[in-house]
Amino acid sequence: MPELPEVETVRRGLAPAMEGAVIERADVNRPDLRWPFPAGMAERLTGQRVDRLRRRSKYLLADLQSGESLLIHLGMSGRMLVSGDPLGRFVHEHPAPEKHDHVVLHMANGARITFNDPRRFGAMDLMRTAEAERHKLLALLGPEPLGNTFNEAHLAAALKGRNTPIKAALLDQRIIAGLGNIYVCEALYRGRIHPARKAGRISARRVAALVPIIREVLSEAIDAGGSSLRDFRQADGELGYFQHNFDVYGRENAPCRTPGCTDVIRRIVQSGRSSFYCPTCQR
Numbered sequence: 001m002p003e004l005p006e007v008e009t010v011r012r013g014l015a016p017a018m019e020g021a022v023i024e025r026a027d028v029n030r031p032d033l034r035w036p037f038p039a040g041m042a043e044r045l046t047g048q049r050v051d052r053l054r055r056r057s058k059y060l061l062a063d064l065q066s067g068e069s070l071l072i073h074l075g076m077s078g079r080m081l082v083s084g085d086p087l088g089r090f091v092h093e094h095p096a097p098e099k100h101d102h103v104v105l106h107m108a109n110g111a112r113i114t115f116n117d118p119r120r121f122g123a124m125d126l127m128r129t130a131e132a133e134r135h136k137l138l139a140l141l142g143p144e145p146l147g148n149t150f151n152e153a154h155l156a157a158a159l160k161g162r163n164t165p166i167k168a169a170l171l172d173q174r175i176i177a178g179l180g181n182i183y184v185c186e187a188l189y190r191g192r193i194h195p196a197r198k199a200g201r202i203s204a205r206r207v208a209a210l211v212p213i214i215r216e217v218l219s220e221a222i223d224a225g226g227s228s229l230r231d232f233r234q235a236d237g238e239l240g241y242f243q244h245n246f247d248v249y250g251r252e253n254a255p256c257r258t259p260g261c262t263d264v265i266r267r268i269v270q271s272g273r274s275s276f277y278c279p280t281c282q283r
């Protein structure tokens with residue numbers, strides 16, 4: 001499931017093909033994904049210049065000349081492919097249409113953007129750009145972890161008095177937008193905090209330390225995604241999925257990487273999701 005760094009990587013991969021470019025034609029091949037598409041979606045996209053492609057949490061927002069924004073959510077299995085990109089380093093031939101190509105944007109610059117999603121948990125919607133922050137998917141989101149409003153004071157206030165495990169608190173999108181299971185596990189490992197520790201009972205010093213750690217974990221992953229965009233593996237034009245080396249996520253029973261630690265990484269299930277951590281390093 002794509003998390004914030006993957007979505008940011010998709011954004012960076014799409015931006016050269018979309019920003020400033022006109023959508024010449026939009027093929028909408030089915031009525032819905034997770035939810036029905038907005039009425040007249042193809043017509044509302046056709047002829048529109050994309051002024052800006054931005055990201056909020058795990059959502060992409062393409063601001064159109066018309067004053068509307070196209071929201072794109074990759075869901076569980078959504079993939080974006082860019083082909084015929086005249087500005088990219090690789091020129092990908094347009095692929096043959098595939099079964100789950102639900103929406104295809106034909107850009108006037110020759111690029112083609114394909115949204116493919118076999119499981120259809122993804123979503124697309126249109127809204128007035130000026131009202132985007134009030135959209136039902138965006139309205140309750142907390143601050144962006146890489147933005148200025150996510151800081152020590154915000155995190156301390158959000159965790160104060162909470163009896164929930166820190167893992168659950170950091171996954172709460174109202175506290176921080178866009179953090180998912182993988183990067184919460186990694187951040188707690190670097191912060192040496194046990195995932196089951198009660199959020200309200202972590203010292204102010206350790207909470208404060210989490211802020212730069214969360215930024216660092218995400219920034220490193222975004223950098224890895226950026227490398228993948230320049231990498232030969234992306235030569236098929238698929239954006240956003242890249243190899244990344246995690247310290248704890250997916251490493252159950254593997255040796256802890258903290259110098260001097262002889263323990264192995266353990267996995268517990270919290271709220272139905274796996275948490276990976278080192279019992280010696282994380283308290």
Ligand SMILES: [Zn+2]
Nearest residue numbers: 256261278281
């Ligand atoms: Zn350890």
